[in-house]
Amino acid sequence: MKTIVYFSIGILFGITMFKSEAASWFRIYEMFQFKAFHMYGIIGSALFCGVIITYLLKTFRVTSILDGTEIQIADKEKGWKRYLFGGLFFGFGWAISGACPGPMFTTLGAGFFPIIVVIAAATLGTFCYGVLQKYLPH
Amino acid sequence: MLDFLLNPWPWYFSGPMIAFVMFLLLWTGKTFGMSSNLRTLCAVLGAGKKTAFFAFDWKAQRWNLIVAAGAVVGGFLAANYLSNSTAVNISASTIAQLNQLGINDAGSAYMPSALFDLSAFSNLKSILLLSLGGFFVGFGARYAGGCTSGHAISGLSNFQLPSLIAVIGFFAGGLLVNHFILPLIL
Numbered sequence: 001m002k003t004i005v006y007f008s009i010g011i012l013f014g015i016t017m018f019k020s021e022a023a024s025w026f027r028i029y030e031m032f033q034f035k036a037f038h039m040y041g042i043i044g045s046a047l048f049c050g051v052i053i054t055y056l057l058k059t060f061r062v063t064s065i066l067d068g069t070e071i072q073i074a075d076k077e078k079g080w081k082r083y084l085f086g087g088l089f090f091g092f093g094w095a096i097s098g099a100c101p102g103p104m105f106t107t108l109g110a111g112f113f114p115i116i117v118v119i120a121a122a123t124l125g126t127f128c129y130g131v132l133q134k135y136l137p138h
Numbered sequence: 139m140l141d142f143l144l145n146p147w148p149w150y151f152s153g154p155m156i157a158f159v160m161f162l163l164l165w166t167g168k169t170f171g172m173s174s175n176l177r178t179l180c181a182v183l184g185a186g187k188k189t190a191f192f193a194f195d196w197k198a199q200r201w202n203l204i205v206a207a208g209a210v211v212g213g214f215l216a217a218n219y220l221s222n223s224t225a226v227n228i229s230a231s232t233i234a235q236l237n238q239l240g241i242n243d244a245g246s247a248y249m250p251s252a253l254f255d256l257s258a259f260s261n262l263k264s265i266l267l268l269s270l271g272g273f274f275v276g277f278g279a280r281y282a283g284g285c286t287s288g289h290a291i292s293g294l295s296n297f298q299l300p301s302l303i304a305v306i307g308f309f310a311g312g313l314l315v316n317h318f319i320l321p322l323i324l
Contacts, residue, residue, distance in 0.1 A: 005166060006201045010208015013159045017209065018216035019143075020152030021226050025249050030232045032309075032316035038149050043290060045153025046160075050295030053161045064167035071164055076283065076293055076300035083300045086282025087289075087307015089274050094308060095315035096323075097271025098249075100286040101279060102172035104272075105206045109213030110224075112254040117265055118272035123183075125276025126176040130191035136281065 002066065017106040025098030032095055082138040093125075144222045160291055168201060171288035173279035175199075175206045217248075224248040239324045252324075267323065282307065 017023045020042055031039035056062070057071050064071055076083075094100055097118045099107060104122065107115045129136075147155070160170040177192065178199040186193035217224060225246050236244035243251050251257070258264035279285040282304045284293065290308065293301025 014212020041149030090278030091311020093274025121272030
């Protein structure tokens with residue numbers, strides 16, 4: 001049952017990523033060139049709705065539909081170094097590959113198979129972070 | 139209605155749909171964060187044996203891997219059955235600029251063939267670019283504790299200052315590479 005639920009949510013997410021063109025390398029390139037409103041409109045309107053959804057879920061202490069426990073939306077750990085430095089690295093990669101971790105899976109399904117190289121390299125990058133974690137400023 | 143769905147989705151439909159996906163994940167007791175799957179993948183591959191960061195019960199994260207698997211199927215369905223055309227209608231000035239950089243399918247394709255056609259597998263430069271980009275995305279996402287979904291959507295929706303710092307980092311890094319590095323390496 002849960003598998004079907006999460007699989008369906010994933011399908012909806014994949015369709016949304018593809019049809020919104022947020023999974024297109026061209027759209028990411030154009031976004032960083034400030035040559036179209038499209039990506040900013042997507043992020044902005046997602047945020048607008050996201051703020052309302054998050055506010056309502058917290059205010060009315062909505063419970064999970066699957067197990068009835070109260071929905072927890074955790075705060076992020078305080079600090080700035082890891083967010084700024086990690087964010088910069090992420091941005092470097094985002095601009096080159098045109099893919100963030102969600103759309104990577106979508107593009108694979110859409111048949112752009114060289115994205116496998118991106119997914120493998122991203123997994124390796126994640127592994128390297130895990131190994132180097134204790135040496136990095138956080 | 140059908141045409142609306144089969145054409146590329148406008149931003150004012152796409153954005154709320156992404157928020158809806160976040161809502162569904164919160165409503166089912168989870169969170170919206172896709173890069174965590176890469177950490178889980180490392181754990182599945184056995185990275186936990188030597189590195190504490192990957193020594194966790196990855197089976198508790200199985201739900202998110204299933205979401206990712208769904209995203210693969212969603213991409214397949216959207217590209218093959220839900221699209222009149224997959225050409226991405228980017229602006230004329232972007233097309234002109236990409237043509238100058240040697241990317242000639244801008245405006246007529248979903249992805250640049252130089253990077254995402256099967257022929258890219260036998261092109262050393264393409265493989266290097268894809269590897270470099272992917273590596274930074276994976277490393278940076280975990281260092282920052284999240285990616286576009288975890289910070290830019292989920293975190294900012296919850297007014298988290300760390301997420302704002304991360305998103306500023308995403309864009310600062312992206313702008314830097316897009317404007318100063320891509321013209322040299324594409």
